[in-house]
Amino acid sequence: MQTAGGPGTIEVAVCPPRKERSTETGVDGMKGLRFYIETFGCQMNEQDSLRAGYQLARAGCLQVDSPAEADILVVNTCSIRRKAEEKAYSLLGRFRNLKGRRPDIVVAVGGCVAQQEGESLLERLPQVDVVFGPHHVSEIDRFVERRRAGGERFAVVSQKTDSVDDLECPGISDPKGLKAFVTIMEGCDNFCSYCVVPFVRGRERSRPYHSLLEEARRLTEQGVREVTLLGQNVNAYCAPDRQGFRFPDLLAALSALPGLRRLRFTTSHPKDLSRALIECFGSLGPLCEHIHLPLQSGSDRVLAAMNRGYTRTAYLEKISALRERVPDVAVTSDMIVGFPGEEIEDFEGTLEAMRIVRFDSLYSFKFSPRPSTRAASLEETVSEVEKLRRLHELQDLQKRISLEKNRALEGKFLEVFVEGGSRDGEQWMGRTRTNKIVNFTGPAGLEGRFLQVAIREGCQNSLRGAIAERSVNPEESPTRLSE
Ligand code: SAH
Ligand code: SF4
Ligand code: F3S
Numbered sequence: 069m070q071t072a073g074g075p076g077t078i079e080v081a082v083c084p085p086r087k088e089r090s091t092e093t094g095v096d097g098m099k100g101l102r103f104y105i106e107t108f109g110c111q112m113n114e115q116d117s118l119r120a121g122y123q124l125a126r127a128g129c130l131q132v133d134s135p136a137e138a139d140i141l142v143v144n145t146c147s148i149r150r151k152a153e154e155k156a157y158s159l160l161g162r163f164r165n166l167k168g169r170r171p172d173i174v175v176a177v178g179g180c181v182a183q184q185e186g187e188s189l190l191e192r193l194p195q196v197d198v199v200f201g202p203h204h205v206s207e208i209d210r211f212v213e214r215r216r217a218g219g220e221r222f223a224v225v226s227q228k229t230d231s232v233d234d235l236e237c238p239g240i241s242d243p244k245g246l247k248a249f250v251t252i253m254e255g256c257d258n259f260c261s262y263c264v265v266p267f268v269r270g271r272e273r274s275r276p277y278h279s280l281l282e283e284a285r286r287l288t289e290q291g292v293r294e295v296t297l298l299g300q301n302v303n304a305y306c307a308p309d310r311q312g313f314r315f316p317d318l319l320a321a322l323s324a325l326p327g328l329r330r331l332r333f334t335t336s337h338p339k340d341l342s343r344a345l346i347e348c349f350g351s352l353g354p355l356c357e358h359i360h361l362p363l364q365s366g367s368d369r370v371l372a373a374m375n376r377g378y379t380r381t382a383y384l385e386k387i388s389a390l391r392e393r394v395p396d397v398a399v400t401s402d403m404i405v406g407f408p409g410e411e412i413e414d415f416e417g418t419l420e421a422m423r424i425v426r427f428d429s430l431y432s433f434k435f436s437p438r439p440s441t442r443a444a445s446l447e448e449t450v451s452e453v454e455k456l457r458r459l460h461e462l463q464d465l466q467k468r469i470s471l472e473k474n475r476a477l478e479g480k481f482l483e484v485f486v487e488g489g490s491r492d493g494e495q496w497m498g499r500t501r502t503n504k505i506v507n508f509t510g511p512a513g514l515e516g517r518f519l520q521v522a523i524r525e526g527c528q529n530s531l532r533g534a535i536a537e538r539s540v541n542p543e544e545s546p547t548r549l550s551e
Contacts, residue, residue: 098213099128104138108155109146111298111334112269113179115249116205117144118240120178127209135166140174140212145181147264149436153181164195174198174212178205180268184439187223199223202254202269227270239283241292246487246516248292250284251275252318253299258337260364261375261446262407264438265300272301276309277318284322293516294330294485295322302333303340316344323352329518330485330501331355335362339377341386350394356501357394358428361387362402366421367414370407375442380421387425398428398502405462406435406455408446415458422465428473428502429529430466434459467528474504474526481536482506484521486514505530 103124107117120142121131132138141163145156160177167173176198177189183201190196198211204224211224241248253274256266284295297318299305307313322331331354336345338361348355361383365371368379390397403418422430434455437444450458484498484506496510498519506521507530521533 097216098124098209101129101139102132102137103129103140103142104132104135105142105144106135106159107144107179108152109144109148109179111249111296112202112251112254112300113144113146115240115251115298116178116202117142119205120144120208122240123206123209124212127213129209135163138173140176141166142176142178142208145177145179147180147184147268147438149433149438151436156181160193160195164193167195174215176200176208176211178202178208180264182223183225183227183268184264186225190221190223197221199225201225201227203228229271229273239286239290241287241290244488244515245291246485247294247296248287249296249298250280250287251298252280252302253305256300257304258301258377259375259442261373261442262404262435262438264441267440269300272304274305274308277307277313277321278309280318281321281325284328285325288325288327291327291516293327293518294332295328297322297331297333299333300335301337301340303336303342303345314344316342316348319345319348319352319355323354328354332358332503334360336360337377338363338383338386341390343389346386346389346393349390349397356503357396358398358400358501358503359390360400360402363421363425364402364404365407365410365414366418367410368417370410370414370417373409373443373446374404374407380417384421384424396502398504399425400429400503401425401427401431403430403432403462404435405432405458406450408435408443409449410435415462419462419465422462422469426469426473427466428504429470430462432459432462432466471526471528474528474531477504477523477526477531480523481520482523482531482533484508484519484533486517486519488515500531506533507531508533508535510535 103121105117105121107113124140125131129140135141143156143159146152160175163175167175174197175195177196178200179202182189182199186199189199197215198221200208200211201224203226207224215221239248253272255270255272257272259266287295303315305315305318307318319331322328331352336359341361349357363383364374364376366380371379387399405415405418435450437448482500484500486496486498489496494509496508496514498506500506506523508521520536522536523531523533525532
């Protein structure tokens, strides 16, 4: 394992493919430079930032945790809502001051705002040196080198439609080496009318199954116990290197990896939640009992205007089928309020759907018009004040449901994967297979272990528990404890 270390630097655990361990990148003059990366947006962007950091570390640079210490400033932007975009501009405003004091700093802007705005960012923001789209993350070291060598400021935002190799990741885990994300596909062809993703991330492209299987195998050999498969619409996965090899086949292949204890995926689209995928739950051991399945609205009229491709009834039927198979499966979702034309009855339909499904948790947003999307040209009929009122009403309902669902777990014994603790090693935090956070006390040295924890208290966003007396680490014992 290779780590970028040193005083004031952030530790990044990178597990490069074996063949790359001793490879020089060919980028000279970068050794010893310090870089700072700030990431906005989704897990895909987090993963891209890890890849950018990995590339720069391979070129001999060191990651630091403060922009003031850095020679290279990378901003990985998100454009999903106006607020996300504004955050990036405000950070770049602060970087303008830094650059004013030290003109040799290279400021590189990547991610979805970079893709959306392209060269115009260079025109509007004189402090920006390089603009690069999400399809060019792995070239970051060369971009920085080109600019430092005296090249002009430039933007690289072409989108790839055929090559899938650029999605290959070196296999990067969290710094503790316990959990990792594996990107299996990128882009989206769904064109929901409110969403900028198909425009900024491009068309759906799946990675060859053999390369992502290899990446996951390498990670588990290095000690990773939990893998989350990533993509804008993972259940549309379609292997380019094996005919008919779809997402359920991929889940089955990965579940057979020795050492893999937990397998998760995000995000899936309700219309692509097939019978075959539902049947994976409860039959593939590592596949965790949790699905994030964005509903967006509980009104058929609004769902049609959003171009979601399913009705509320169809969604509810899929949830029922899932619960028939795995009664305790956790279901989380995303919801938008104030879509153009959303009447109060439509909003009531959303609340009703929430009462029927009883999501374990929910991300909720006010509609925000985005460039290039169809919904941006629709007349906004819901005022900001009313959007906020609906958002609060929806969130209050969800808070009650989350609390009730977590309280219902009191008295149960759940398997917890211990992720970390307080410095003194007394307070521990882990997650259940249903992705709920559990806090508990225990002796030192529990990190990375699987424990049975008795749930004592269900809170709104987490659970409190105590290590069960009968708890053992199943890795040390073949006996798997159940209730
Ligand atoms: N690929 C995922 C989610 C992508 S974006 C999916 O298909 O569900 C994450 C969430 O942001 C979306 O689920 C949606 O709830 C929200 N979102 C996307 N565009 C939005 C917009 N223009 N305004 C408000 N919320 C939006
Ligand atoms: Fe956006 Fe819809 Fe694609 Fe999700 S499925 S990324 S919401 S277009
Ligand atoms: Fe944002 Fe782009 Fe992700 S718009 S949510 S960073 S795909």
